[in-house]
Amino acid sequence: MAGSIEMTYREALHKSMLEEMDKNADVFLMGEDIGRYEGTFKVTKGLFPKYGHRRVIDTPITEAGFAGIATGAAMAGLRPIVEFMTMSFSILAMDQIINHTAKVHYMTNGEVKCPIVFRGPGGAAKQLSAQHSHSMEGWYAHVPGLKVVCPATPADIYGMMKTAIDDDNPVIVYENPGLYTVKGIVPDDPEFKIPFGKAQILREGKDLSLIGYSRMTHVNLATAELLAKEGIEAEVVDVRSLLPLDTETIYASVRKTHRAVVVYEDWRSGGFGAEIASRIGEDCFDDLDAPVIRVGGLNVPMPYARVLELQCIPDENDVLAAVHKLK
């Protein structure tokens, strides 16, 4: 059995890409300031000196252009990993990703594959305000032809990034700037992979299900601690993969606890958590003892002042308040 190592989310992500680049010469990186500058969030640090400008490609600040070039390279059989400095900038590349990348396989009836990964941090960091704080995973998870994953732990980003690189379809790996310094145990196994479409139970409980993904999974874990002090046993469901979505694990938890709170950082209205909540309502109606509750980001553009910003992002207190309303 392989051992395991403690490392940060950032280190696990870095290690995952490095190992896959070593395994497969068709894997290359592309993005703004990822090479010589080592990446804005330092995820790609050290890769440029190791692989050079052929495989670690600094791009101009033209997101649509490089998303499209990487897509074309994937159509020719290479396996690009494209970094968006922040996922908010991927809005400039939306036509490429949605109207081109996501359509290649279907429009060619499977004749052309598009093995590409788009990754980067999305959601609020710290006082980056309205244009740099978007949670857009739901936008992408809306699109047939894309796969979308939002790993919350170092082990998950390590294993899911490998799965993404190996996938023959376009994958959005949606990180969160608040996760890069999170520490965790990661298997010391270059072949370690986590399949998409598998949610996980990070804490068992019988009284209610706290359902979330990405950084909100950590908020849910913290909330469960607080609830335990009140004698309430919350089950924490980490969805991990939005498309494909593992409704089976989510429903099984709800059928056990009969109460569901869905937590997501994206704007509350129309975010992906609303999709999860809607499905639970549709498919688990008879199992529910209370309406499904959504806890989402405030429906406002992200403000700058720290006190206002914190107001927008769901935290343990917001989830706790929602749980108390359930009774």
Place this chain on the structure above:
Amino acid sequence: MAKQAEKKNLESPADLEQYYRDMLFIRHFEEKCNVAYRQGKAGGYMHVYIGMEALAVGWMHSIRKGHDNVITAYRDHAHALLLGTDPVAVMAEIMGRKAGTAGGKGGSMHIYDPKNGMFGGWGIVGGHIPLGAGLAFASKYREDDKVTLNFMGDGAANQGVVFETFNMASLYELPCIFIIENNEFAMGTRLEYHAADTELWKRGAPFGIKSERVDGMDALQMKKDAQRIVDWVRKEQKPYLVEVMTYRYSGHGAADNDRQLYRTKEEEAENLKRDPIKRLEAVLIERNIANEEKLEAIDAEIQEIVEKIYAEADASPFPDVEEVYDNIYSDMTVEQGH
């Protein structure tokens, strides 16, 4: 030296006849596409290449078919047919049939045949230009000696992502030829109303891309220019931008049924005088490669071939409704039902 180069570019009678047959085939094939559309057998958006045939013929005869890459916008039938895509499959795709190049999922605008180097067939003006540069990027990465022909219309030459791609293609020295098929209209908007500088070939210069404007209404001249440029790009491994002057005789798409909104009948009549097919006919006769009877026989032969293609495509079945879920992904399907 000059003489030698000239000699190399001088086509044989068989070559000339082939160019003629190719142009005529595209012309008749697309006239039949128009029939299919009028009969309700083709739907959606359909854009024919009528009038522009010399352009595609010149370029496709200058590349290594099945080795080099071709990508274009939605006016894509000619490119696929010239690369060797099964014409029945192209017609079947236009008719939305199972036997189509994409099983009826793409339609006229989305003809793909990657085995023959045809990478579409794209519907967003200018949107495929970075994809084409990406194909060239892969060639550079693998050093596989492929050249990519990256076609667009004059309307696409204004899109932001096209300029982004010019910059990166030059920055990374990609073996990519950007070919602007300037037929003088972006849909119904004349060149001088959509382009601040109507000399589109100049748009390569700010990015250090070698650029020029050539005539696309003369198949022989087009072939000479195309061959020279393809050879240069393959050797130098750098991008090139070519503005090819051409003219479409039909409307923008099948739904464009009032061309007088943007051009006069007199203008159209004037341009018909430089029909690339008639122009090559004159050369064939002048060089004693064919006489009137032979030309008529070729025409009849091609019309018959096209009739057969049409009949075969039309006799083929529509897709099974269950196929709607096929090939969204390579390895999974989506949740089913409404």
